[in-house]
Amino acid sequence: MNATTVSALNLPALMIGSLLIFSMITYLLRGLEWITAALAAAFTGSMAIWLWQVDISTSLREVPFLPAPVDLTAPLERFGFTLQLQPGAVPILTLGLALAAASFLLAVRSSQGHTFVPFALALLAAYVFFVLITSGPLAPALLGPLFLIALTIMGIFVLQAGRLIHPAGPLRTLIPPILAFPFFLIAAWYVAQIPLNPQDTGPTQTAAQLLSFGLLLLLAPVPLHSSMPATAQAAPPVVTALLTLLYQLALLFLIYRVFSTFPFIATETPIADLLTFAGLATAIWGGIAAAGASHPGRLWGYAALHEWGLLMMVLAVPGIRGWLMVLLLFSLRVVSMLTAATGLAALEQNSEQFNPVHLRGLGNRMPWNSAAYLLGGLGLAGFPLSAGFTGHWAALQIIATADWRPAVAVLLASAGAIFGYIRMARLLFGPGAQPPRVHENPLSAFIALLAILISASLALAPQLLDAPISRALIAFSN
Amino acid sequence: MEQFFTGLRFFTSNSGPLIIGLTAALMIALWDWRASLVGLVVIQLGVAALAVARQGMQPQWAFIQTLIIGLCALSMSISAMQSKPGGSFRQSGTWVLRVFVLLLLAVCWRLFDLRFEIPLIDPSFNTLMIWLATCALLMMSLSDNSLFTGTALLLWMIPMQVAIIVLWPIPSLIIILGGLELLLALGCSYLLLIENFTGAQKALVMTDITFPTIYLPAPAKQIGASFRSLPDPTKTNLPAVKSIDHQTVPIERGNRRPLGELPPRRPASSAGERTGEHPIIVRLAKRRSSAPRNESPTDTRDAPNGSTNGDETPDELT
Structure with a gap:
């Protein structure tokens, strides 16, 4: 062992430790909200860029401002768990950190609660822990739901953000992971029995059934969906976008782990059919409910639910083609949700928390933020010339190759969500007297314009995502 | 054990x-x-x-x-x-x-x-x-x-x-x-x-699948009223601690009122109540009209009863 190896910093310890320390510092300075948000955005953003550029095959890597090089592949062992950076974890970590950086940037402009930055950083550290686990008392794929419970419980404090409103959304987020975890742990016992008697297919079948059911519960299809619209209605928009996307990203990673560790699930259970039916029900209900939603936040939540249903259906597509579609849809979902959150956060501040009286005609005073909200929401419904259109169209084509009827049903449900947004656009840009204090400040308009430009450029040139998705796909197929 | x-x-x-x-x-x-x-x-x-x-x-x-x-x-x-x-x-x-x-x-x-x-x-x-x-x-x-x-x-x-x-x-x-x-x-x-x-108020959403709920208005309650063993604060020298009503909770940035609840009502005699205009418009108009008489628009010397009449409370300004 040479001197360089001894002095090298351990990457998992460095990432988790630095996020936690930064979280504590920002908690102490939480009164200076926009400063802490800007610093956190710079910190997480630079960490995401650095991580995306690292070559994991070279063990040691210099990092600016650090006295010693970082050992990228060094394991960290604590409490029976081993944490190590794997190639498959890099895109997940990078996307998570980039998401957090974008959310902190948005929080610079519109407040998401004093404790948003410190709590979100602590939560991010927990997500990093979850992604980096390579071994534990049980297989990481089977322990995943336990960590999702912890992450969800921590998330309710951020989602509620001290707001004096009924906590239905955060409360309901707790239900799916808590319901799901026993199925994974009981399945682990059956998995352990498989090598004892390989001729007996009973344990394999039971384990596959338990895991399939557990995964379905975690995906929270209809009727377990109600946390998404309730959270979108009540929680701060940027927080909602960040936590929803982080949870779903971690869940997709867990599903990838489960499918790759236990390939017998696909053969022993009709998981593809279950995912298709659950996804179809979710997408249809999301579209129908969006058509009837009059609250901007709830409408956004239902549109996101509709797209989540489509994503579930795409998960049923076997092989690398399915994961390619999942990554494309999720990437575009990130852009659409953050674009909508940008506009929604500004609208919320100027409409007395979405009081219908104050919403009327608000778009005439705040055109850029209203446009960002509508464009982001329409992207979730797969409207043409929005960011989500390419993903929806490609997903529908793939689904239609197997059976055209679900694709048509999803298309009709999308029309329902689009109808909801047309109603909202009529409300926002229709006649209505707004008090003179309501106006769109230049910084707010600029950020909304930037979000619209990113969304529109991805709508016109989705090939911009080719390189990142290809790299993520290589990592996923390892 | x-x-x-x-x-x-x-x-x-x-x-x-x-x-x-x-x-x-x-x-x-x-x-x-x-x-x-x-x-x-x-x-x-x-x-x-x-x-x-x-x-x-x-x-x-x-x-x-x-x-x-x-x-x-x-x-x-x-x-x-x-x-x-x-x-x-x-x-x-x-x-x-x-x-x-x-x-x-x-x-x-x-x-x-x-x-x-x-x-x-x-x-x-x-x-x-x-x-x-x-x-x-x-x-x-x-x-x-x-x-x-x-x-x-x-x-x-x-x-x-x-x-x-x-x-x-x-x-x-x-x-x-x-x-x-x-x-x-x-x-x-x-x-x-x-x-x-939140005062146990929640809007009923037709597309929500929650069990139908009728929310009853919650009566005001003193904190500590459930602790029967504690001395009655009204009979001791200790100041009575009232429960925090949602209208008097200092509202941070990002806080909101319970869903479906209207902004705090102004007194019946206020201008906003009579004209039906938004309180902030009325306040701005009042400030403009009082500005020539006062050196500063925030000067409240001419406010009724010598007070600010609640116009400058932080929750309204947020």
């Missing part, structure tokens, strides 16, 4: 599982927060005693799990004592409806012979665990309240943790589960306090 659980002999008798199952059913039928939390602790005690007697669970683990559920119940009861008795505490229909649902569930269970066998678990104990899990699901489906949902989630975790301890007696796993239960109780206690501040 073992003596403690052998002392709970009635739980390990043949009627023990029946007592525990009935306790879970009573929690739903009564739908009272005290009954729920006490029931939760009783169920945990019974399940732990049964697990020690029939599954050979280590008494130390059983005791720790009982202690954890006791702490969870304590944490949630402290929050519940601070809460107003109205609101979503009283949701989920009448006791007749809940008893009917329980009976329907029991009949369906017997009729369709629903089974889910957990490996290495004694059959009668397995039946009890499935009944407890079913009661937890029913409680969750009937409730949108932090206390009852939290109780239901803990009730769901009680049999599951026994199954996991039997299947995987790994200390770190058991510690993680215990930690999660405590974290869950803490989170639900926080949400319960928040719900208390």
Whole structure:
């Protein structure tokens, strides 16, 4: 062992430790909200860029401002768990950190609660822990739901953000992971029995059934969906976008782990059919409910639910083609949700928390933020010339190759969500007297314009995502 | 430790599982927060005693799990004592409806012979665990309240943790589960306090699948009124501590009023009430009109009664 190896910093310890320390510092300075948000955005953003550029095959890597090089592949062992950076974890970590950086940037402009930055950083550290686990008392794929419970419980404090409103959304987020975890742990016992008697297919079948059911519960299809619209209605928009996307990203990673560790699930259970039916029900209900939603936040939540249903259906597509579609849809979902959150956060501040009286005609005073909200929401419904259109169209084509009827049903449900947004656009840009204090400040308009430009450029040139998705796909197929 | 659980002999008798199952059913039928939390602790005690007697669970683990559920119940009861008795505490229909649902569930269970066998678990104990899990699901489906949902989630975790301890007696796993239960109780206690501040008002959303709820207006209550042993603050020299009304809570940036609630009303004599204009417009107009007379627009020397008349309160400005 040479001197360089001894002095090298351990990457998992460095990432988790630095996020936690930064979280504590920002908690102490939480009164200076926009400063802490800007610093956190710079910190997480630079960490995401650095991580995306690292070559994991070279063990040691210099990092600016650090006295010693970082050992990228060094394991960290604590409490029976081993944490190590794997190639498959890099895109997940990078996307998570980039998401957090974008959310902190948005929080610079519109407040998401004093404790948003410190709590979100602590939560991010927990997500990093979850992604980096390579071994534990049980297989990481089977322990995943336990960590999702912890992450969800921590998330309710951020989602509620001290707001004096009924906590239905955060409360309901707790239900799916808590319901799901026993199925994974009981399945682990059956998995352990498989090598004892390989001729007996009973344990394999039971384990596959338990895991399939557990995964379905975690995906929270209809009727377990109600946390998404309730959270979108009540929680701060940027927080909602960040936590929803982080949870779903971690869940997709867990599903990838489960499918790759236990390939017998696909053969022993009709998981593809279950995912298709659950996804179809979710997408249809999301579209129908969006058509009837009059609250901007709830409408956004239902549109996101509709797209989540489509994503579930795409998960049923076997092989690398399915994961390619999942990554494309999720990437575009990130852009659409953050674009909508940008506009929604500004609208919320100027409409007395979405009081219908104050919403009327608000778009005439705040055109850029209203446009960002509508464009982001329409992207979730797969409207043409929005960011989500390419993903929806490609997903529908793939689904239609197997059976055209679900694709048509999803298309009709999308029309329902689009109808909801047309109603909202009529409300926002229709006649209505707004008090003179309501106006769109230049910084707010600029950020909304930037979000619209990113969304529109991805709508016109989705090939911009080719390189990142290809790299993520290589990592996923390892 | 073992003596403690052998002392709970009635739980390990043949009627023990029946007592525990009935306790879970009573929690739903009564739908009272005290009954729920006490029931939760009783169920945990019974399940732990049964697990020690029939599954050979280590008494130390059983005791720790009982202690954890006791702490969870304590944490949630402290929050519940601070809460107003109205609101979503009283949701989920009448006791007749809940008893009917329980009976329907029991009949369906017997009729369709629903089974889910957990490996290495004694059959009668397995039946009890499935009944407890079913009661937890029913409680969750009937409730949108932090206390009852939290109780239901803990009730769901009680049999599951026994199954996991039997299947995987790994200390770190058991510690993680215990930690999660405590974290869950803490989170639900926080949400319960928040719900208390909202005045138990919630808009009814037609597309929401929650059990239909009629929210009753919550009466004002003094903090500490539930602690009968404490001296009456009105009869001592101590200043009376009133409960924090949602209109007087300092509203931070990002805070909002309860859904469906209108902004605080101005006094009947104010200009905004007469003209129907937004209070802030009226205030701005008043400032403009008073600006030539005063050196500063924020000068309030000419305000009625020498006060600001509430116009410059921080919650309105936010």
